[in-house]
Amino acid sequence: MDKVxxxxxxxxxxxxxxxxxxxxKGYRLAIVARNLEVAKATASELGGIHLAFRCNIxxxxxxxxxxxxxxxxxxxVNFLVNAAGINRDSLLVRTKTEDMLSQxxxxxxxxxxxxxxxxxxxxxQGGSIVNVGSIIGLKGNVGQAAYSATKxxxxxxxxxxxxxxxxxxxRVNVVAPGFIHTDxxxxxxxxxxxxxxxxxxxxxxxxxxxxxxxxxxxxxxxGHVLIVDGGLQLTA
Amino acid sequence: xxxxxxxxxxxxxxxxxxxxxxxxxxxxxxxEGAAVAACDLDGAxxxxxxxxxxxxxxxxxxxxxxxxxxxxxxxEGPAAKRLLEQVQACFFRPPSVVVSCAGIxxxxxxxxxxxxxxxxxIAVNLKGTFLVTQAAAQALVSSGGRGSIINISxxxxxxxxxxxxxxxxxxxxxxxxxxxxxxxLGRHGIRCNSVLPGFIATPMTQKMPEKVKDKVTxxxxxxxxxxxxxxxxxxxxxASEDSGYITGASVEVSGGLFM
Numbered sequence: 001m002d003k004v005x006x007x008x009x010x011x012x013x014x015x016x017x018x019x020x021x022x023x024x025k026g027y028r029l030a031i032v033a034r035n036l037e038v039a040k041a042t043a044s045e046l047g048g049i050h051l052a053f054r055c056n057i058x059x060x061x062x063x064x065x066x067x068x069x070x071x072x073x074x075x076x077v078n079f080l081v082n083a084a085g086i087n088r089d090s091l092l093v094r095t096k097t098e099d100m101l102s103q104x105x106x107x108x109x110x111x112x113x114x115x116x117x118x119x120x121x122x123x124x125q126g127g128s129i130v131n132v133g134s135i136i137g138l139k140g141n142v143g144q145a146a147y148s149a150t151k152x153x154x155x156x157x158x159x160x161x162x163x164x165x166x167x168x169x170x171r172v173n174v175v176a177p178g179f180i181h182t183d184x185x186x187x188x189x190x191x192x193x194x195x196x197x198x199x200x201x202x203x204x205x206x207x208x209x210x211x212x213x214x215x216x217x218x219x220x221x222x223g224h225v226l227i228v229d230g231g232l233q234l235t236a
Numbered sequence: 237x238x239x240x241x242x243x244x245x246x247x248x249x250x251x252x253x254x255x256x257x258x259x260x261x262x263x264x265x266x267x268e269g270a271a272v273a274a275c276d277l278d279g280a281x282x283x284x285x286x287x288x289x290x291x292x293x294x295x296x297x298x299x300x301x302x303x304x305x306x307x308x309x310x311x312e313g314p315a316a317k318r319l320l321e322q323v324q325a326c327f328f329r330p331p332s333v334v335v336s337c338a339g340i341x342x343x344x345x346x347x348x349x350x351x352x353x354x355x356x357x358i359a360v361n362l363k364g365t366f367l368v369t370q371a372a373a374q375a376l377v378s379s380g381g382r383g384s385i386i387n388i389s390x391x392x393x394x395x396x397x398x399x400x401x402x403x404x405x406x407x408x409x410x411x412x413x414x415x416x417x418x419x420x421l422g423r424h425g426i427r428c429n430s431v432l433p434g435f436i437a438t439p440m441t442q443k444m445p446e447k448v449k450d451k452v453t454x455x456x457x458x459x460x461x462x463x464x465x466x467x468x469x470x471x472x473x474x475a476s477e478d479s480g481y482i483t484g485a486s487v488e489v490s491g492g493l494f495m
Binding site: 159162163166167171178197198199200203204207208210211214218219220221222223224226227228229230231233234235 | 434462480489495
């Protein structure tokens with residue numbers, strides 16, 4: 001029997017790296033992204049048995065129908081990774097309400113919706129969820145007030161859910177990356193930031209992905225926030 | 237879980253390797269391909285652990301097999317230094333994975349705790365971890381090697397525990413020690429992390445009265461005590477390059493207790 005893992009935001013960046021590792025470990029993947037073409041490209045890169053789905057996780061209807069489709073074509077989803085995230089960086093006084101809302105909707109509400117949708121089958125069969133937060137959600141950052149609120153919110157949400165469903169053999173954890181080489185950080189000057197990182201460099205998506213997979217498969221860890229930041233939290 | 241061989245070229249020093257979590261860690265690291273230097277205050281117990289590790293493969297470069305046992309009281313500076321010298325003499329290199337797991341309890345309420353019980357627990361759990369971390373880091377830095385230092389703290393170091401002023405303080409101290417080491421040693425390619433186990437079925441928790449054990453278990457979100465192997469999984473991950481961008485972190489393995 002195949003173990004099915006859904007990765008929201010699985011078409012690129014950290015989500016894609018998670019999908020690659022999970023595929024290597026023999027899971028069947030559902031690659032979920034807003035752009036179906038990119039998701040399909042990722043799924044076919046992984047090989048034949050993986051499928052791509054289109055979903056805007058900020059929309060309840062989308063999330064609902066995506067879970068129906070995944071279950072129809074792959075079977076019950078026992079492993080869920082939420083890696084879909086956006087940022088709209090600006091100082092708070094210059095931040096438009098719509099930008100606050102779009103970040104909240106995708107980063108926080110979106111994850112809440114996918115987790116809720118996943119509960120229906122997980123409550124019967126057990127399961128494991130990893131939500132991708134951010135070191136910014138713990139420490140804050142200039143120009144990222146709204147973003148940090150969404151990522152900090154994920155932590156409270158994930159711990160609450162972990163407590164609610166632990167007895168149903170469902171574990172919920174968070175990975176909090178620091179500066180990672182992805183599209184989201186490509187405009188940052190590494191030279192400027194890396195002096196504050198004890199390991200002296202940005203991380204790679206694959207390094208975060210290893211942490212995600214570790215938490216997905218760790219039977220006695222739940223409600224934990226695993227920081228993957230090269231030590232940045234100690235100096236930020 | 238142990239089908240991977242992520243630690244094929246590693247030499248791992250494990251203190252407190254004679255029982256409980258330290259023994260499970262030794263078994264797990266060996267299963268991942270590491271050569272293990274198993275150290276315990278009780279030398280015979282360390283030897284028992286080494287016998288459990290068997291002798292995987294026939295690639296015996298070391299004269300006495302792949303693994304070796306050592307006896308040391310890590311709370312004494314000269315003993316910790318000598319331990320590192322002995323390990324290097326035996327394996328011809330410093331350990332690249334260092335797990336400080338040696339720990340004791342001397343439980344008493346704050347109002348009644350003796351200075352002696354305070355000192356002993358701090359000496360083994362905190363000073364011992366400092367001495368081993370320092371000696372290992374010195375050896376690694378002078379050899380120019382990369383490494384992963386893993387110190388076993390406790391979830392109690394995060395939230396305190398009734399009857400454990402000394403133990404909780406020592407374990408909180410281990411977190412600060414490890415974070416500082418992470419900041420100082422990052423530039424040398426040495427990562428330092430702590431692991432915070434919750435209530436794990438070991439000789440240490442065996443001593444707890446049944447009534448207390450039932451009460452604690454009821455508080456654990458996952459509803460049961462952990463196994464030493466659960467902690468060993470986390471240590472294997474932190475020892476391997478899978479955690480290559482993780483340093484200064486505290487990893488809780490507590491079934492959700494005191495998240």
